[in-house]
Amino acid sequence: xxxxxxxxxxxxxxxxxxxxxxxxxxxxxxxxxxxxxxxxxxxxxxxxxxxxxxxxxxxxxxxxxxxxxxxxxxxxxxxxxxxxxxxxxxxxxxxxxxxxxxxxxxxxxxxxxxxxxxxxxxxxxxxxxxxxxxxxxxxxxxxxxxxxxxxxxxxxxxxxxxxxxxxxxxxxxxxxxxxxxxxxxxxxxxxxxxxxxxxxxxxxxxxxxxxxxxxxxxxxxxxxxxxxxxxxxxxxxxxxxxxxxxxxxxxxxxxxxxxxxxxxxxxxxxxxxxxxxxxxxxxxxxxxxxxxxxxxx
Amino acid sequence: xxxxxxxxxxxxxxxxxxxxxxxxxxxxxxxxxxxxxxxxxxxxxxxxxxxxxxxxxxxxxxxxxxxxxxxxxxxxxxxxxxxxxxxxxxxxxxxxxxxxxxxxxxxxxxxxxxxxxxxxxxxxxxxxxxxxxxxxxxxxxxxxxxxxxxxxxxxxxxx
Numbered sequence: 001x002x003x004x005x006x007x008x009x010x011x012x013x014x015x016x017x018x019x020x021x022x023x024x025x026x027x028x029x030x031x032x033x034x035x036x037x038x039x040x041x042x043x044x045x046x047x048x049x050x051x052x053x054x055x056x057x058x059x060x061x062x063x064x065x066x067x068x069x070x071x072x073x074x075x076x077x078x079x080x081x082x083x084x085x086x087x088x089x090x091x092x093x094x095x096x097x098x099x100x101x102x103x104x105x106x107x108x109x110x111x112x113x114x115x116x117x118x119x120x121x122x123x124x125x126x127x128x129x130x131x132x133x134x135x136x137x138x139x140x141x142x143x144x145x146x147x148x149x150x151x152x153x154x155x156x157x158x159x160x161x162x163x164x165x166x167x168x169x170x171x172x173x174x175x176x177x178x179x180x181x182x183x184x185x186x187x188x189x190x191x192x193x194x195x196x197x198x199x200x201x202x203x204x205x206x207x208x209x210x211x212x213x214x215x216x217x218x219x220x221x222x223x224x225x226x227x228x229x230x231x232x233x234x235x236x237x238x239x240x241x242x243x244x245x246x247x248x249x250x251x252x253x254x255x256x257x258x259x260x261x262x263x264x265x266x267x268x269x270x271x272x273x274x275x276x277x278x279x280x281x282x283x284x285x286x287x288x289x290x291x292x293x294x295x296x297x
Numbered sequence: 298x299x300x301x302x303x304x305x306x307x308x309x310x311x312x313x314x315x316x317x318x319x320x321x322x323x324x325x326x327x328x329x330x331x332x333x334x335x336x337x338x339x340x341x342x343x344x345x346x347x348x349x350x351x352x353x354x355x356x357x358x359x360x361x362x363x364x365x366x367x368x369x370x371x372x373x374x375x376x377x378x379x380x381x382x383x384x385x386x387x388x389x390x391x392x393x394x395x396x397x398x399x400x401x402x403x404x405x406x407x408x409x410x411x412x413x414x415x416x417x418x419x420x421x422x423x424x425x426x427x428x429x430x431x432x433x434x435x436x437x438x439x440x441x442x443x444x445x446x447x448x449x450x451x452x453x454x455x456x
Contacts, residue, residue: 083332083343083390084355090325090344098318110315117319122346125326129340129347136350138433144352177359178440179427187436206349244349 016272017265022111024268025259026061026099028275030054032255033070035279036248038089039077047073064103071096087122088249094118095256115259119233120217122253127210137207142199143191148174151245154287157297160195164297209236230267233257237274247282251275336392337426337443343390353428355389358443361425362403364450368417380406391426391444399424400448408454419450 033051074093098114147170216229241250329345332338340347362374383402387395
């Protein structure tokens with residue numbers, strides 16, 4: 001399907017194609033701030049009002065004052081929450097600074113460059129922390145996290161062949177008070193092969209995918225691997241956020257991805273579809289529904 | 298200063314400001330790495346992008362608050378709101394500064410709770426932060442103490 005024919009048959013598609021990359025990135029950033037409000041009572045309403053205004057008013061997204069205000073507010077939020085703020089709180093602040101810089105300065109193309117480097121360095125450090133952690137490459141992280149973190153218990157039941165009772169036993173064992181010495185007993189049950197494979201697959205997938213995204217975004221844009229950056233980021237978002245319950249991080253990455261993406265209708269539509277899919281992933285408890293449907297656990 | 302130098306200076310700073318977001322990210326990561334190495338910051342936190350990379354997440358750390366009395370006995374203290382926020386921050390980044398803030402919050406919580414009475418004069422508050430780490434294959438847990446602080450009770454405590 002060519003761009004011309006698709007635009008004739010689907011007027012909305014023509015509109016998507018016509019958007020400037022920075023405008024679409026700005027609107028997705030506003031949506032992110034509205035879908036996932038940030039901060040305490042003295043920050044949340046101001047950020048929501050500014051984001052709502054930026055979304056509704058036609059040219060407000062170009063305002064350097066708007067982005068400076070958002071950069072200050074998101075920065076204050078990260079500072080106030082120190083050291084408990086999630087990593088994407090800082091990334092959001094850097095991203096708003098990138099918009100502020102791009103709207104104040106004459107070189108508007110700096111937004112794409114900053115987006116590419118912010119994504120590249122974020123993934124580079126995320127991957128490096130995983131490769132160098134003592135308990136990540138050997139699967140210990142996922143073997144324990146799938147058991148201890150209740151956000152993943154349905155996943156462990158669905159794909160790991162565990163029961164909720166086993167998960168409860170594992171938590172008692174793993175979270176015990178061992179100040180006076182390690183436990184004398186072994187792990188309370190034999191781990192199912194499916195659970196071990198789930199942990200291995202999760203480890204390997206995250207290590208490889210995040211490393212590739214980092215390389216692709218930090219490599220020259222015209223290089224072979226550099227040209228793969230958009231598909232790699234999309235694959236990351238579509239797979240990881242099906243499980244990881246932090247859609248606001250994913251939405252932010254997608255907004256940044258759009259800002260620097262190759263401006264083809266297909267890539268742009270994939271980014272928009274991913275943005276929507278993350279909302280569905282987060283709001284629909286698909287692992288719980290499948291566990292119930294199959295009578296597992 | 299010649300006109301050419303002035304023009305060059307004007308051109309230089311917008312180019313530097315352009316990359317401010319990336320510079321901020323790199324400063325944040327450097328600060329994170331230093332705090333992890335020197336002050337036991339949880340690798341998940343502090344702008345280093347170490348989320349989902351280790352079992353050393355704040356929520357798996359345990360904080361033990363113990364009052365030591367003049368008669369030698371010890372009593373555990375549990376903190377509720379509004380003091381819990383300080384506990385969570387100290388647990389994530391157990392520097393001397395955060396441990397001091399946690400001790401102040403604990404003294405305040407004990408003063409505010411009329412139901413708390415000690416059989417003898419409280420002398421010191423002992424703060425300990427621990428984490429469990431796990432052996433490969435067996436997942437056998439081992440506890441490791443990350444930080445410890447002993448703070449004398451204020452002279453005017455309970456007055």
